[in-house]
Amino acid sequence: MPTLETMTAGAAEPQLERPAKVIARNVNVYYGDKQALKDVSLDIEARSVTSFIGPSGCGKSTFLRCINRMNDTIAGCRVTGRIEIDSQDIYDPALDVVHLRARVGMVFQKPNPFPKSIFENVAYGPRIHGLARTKAELEEIVIGSLQKAGLFEEVKDRLDDPGTGLSGGQQQRLCIARAIAVSPEVILMDEPCSALDPIATAKVEELIDELRENYTIIIVTHSMQQAARVSQRTAFFHLGVVVEDGLTDSIFTNPKDRRTLDYITGRFG
Numbered sequence: 001m002p003t004l005e006t007m008t009a010g011a012a013e014p015q016l017e018r019p020a021k022v023i024a025r026n027v028n029v030y031y032g033d034k035q036a037l038k039d040v041s042l043d044i045e046a047r048s049v050t051s052f053i054g055p056s057g058c059g060k061s062t063f064l065r066c067i068n069r070m071n072d073t074i075a076g077c078r079v080t081g082r083i084e085i086d087s088q089d090i091y092d093p094a095l096d097v098v099h100l101r102a103r104v105g106m107v108f109q110k111p112n113p114f115p116k117s118i119f120e121n122v123a124y125g126p127r128i129h130g131l132a133r134t135k136a137e138l139e140e141i142v143i144g145s146l147q148k149a150g151l152f153e154e155v156k157d158r159l160d161d162p163g164t165g166l167s168g169g170q171q172q173r174l175c176i177a178r179a180i181a182v183s184p185e186v187i188l189m190d191e192p193c194s195a196l197d198p199i200a201t202a203k204v205e206e207l208i209d210e211l212r213e214n215y216t217i218i219i220v221t222h223s224m225q226q227a228a229r230v231s232q233r234t235a236f237f238h239l240g241v242v243v244e245d246g247l248t249d250s251i252f253t254n255p256k257d258r259r260t261l262d263y264i265t266g267r268f269g
């Protein structure tokens with residue numbers, strides 16, 4: 001573990017190795033009178049995994065929800081500032097939010113398959129977004145998504161069985177298949193493994209590593225080990241601000257801010 005002495009004060013953080021997919025500038029979020037995020041500015045690298053870490057209540061999920069405008073659905077929640085995906089302002093009033101949420105998929109803490117068959121769970125999104133013209137095309141999307149989510153071999157003989165009958169880890173991979181099925185560009189994952197056992201967690205982490213070739217992934221995690229295992233970049237949140245962000249290795253071995261050091265060495269959180 002690093003000590004304050006080993007921290008290089010003010011060293012310039014390396015630039016992103018790939019273009020930024022998501023750019024946030026001066027984002028503030030309020031729930032009624034309470035400010036949950038303060039002036040957050042962050043670049044999220046394309047086709048890479050970024051972890052959001054930080055103590056409970058510091059605003060990680062709030063910021064995640066800004067990226068697909070899920071906060072719009074929370075009464076009393078107000079967002080200011082600017083967020084762009086591929087240079088497009090996602091808070092532009094003319095933007096189609098349904099289309100945005102297809103581009104920016106989300107996987108939640110608790111696996112939440114629909115009370116439908118395994119097939120229908122994955123087919124639902126492509127159907128409502130009109131992505132398949134024929135039954136064969138729809139089947140192709142469903143099978144391809146289950147394959148990408150590393151689940152197809154385990155469920156290929158029971159696609160008509162209820163999704164809710166799968167194990168927790170399989171359900172989470174089903175939810176990832178469901179997110180992938182509408183060809184998103186960004187996948188947001190809010191503590192996707194916290195309800196899973198270590199073996200199911202390892203499978204989902206392996207999957208995240210494979211998916212980063214094609215998708216920009218942001219994962220909120222309480223596990224610093226998980227952040228270190230799965231992400232190339234990490235942002236540390238504390239009391240509604242992003243204290244620092246950078247390459248995961250540098251955040252964990254050479255943090256620049258005392259608060260990051262205290263968090264990663266377990267002094268709080």
Ligand SMILES: Nc1ncnc2c1ncn2[C@@H]1O[C@H](COP(=O)(O)OP(=O)(O)OP(=O)(O)O)[C@@H](O)[C@H]1O
Binds near residue numbers: 036057059062074
């Ligand atoms: N729907 C909501 N209504 C009111 N306040 C909220 C709401 N959601 C979050 N908050 C508040 O905003 C702040 C940030 O919460 P948020 O859930 O984003 O933090 P977090 O870092 O994701 O926490 P955790 O790690 O515990 O999930 C907290 O003070 C929380 O109580």
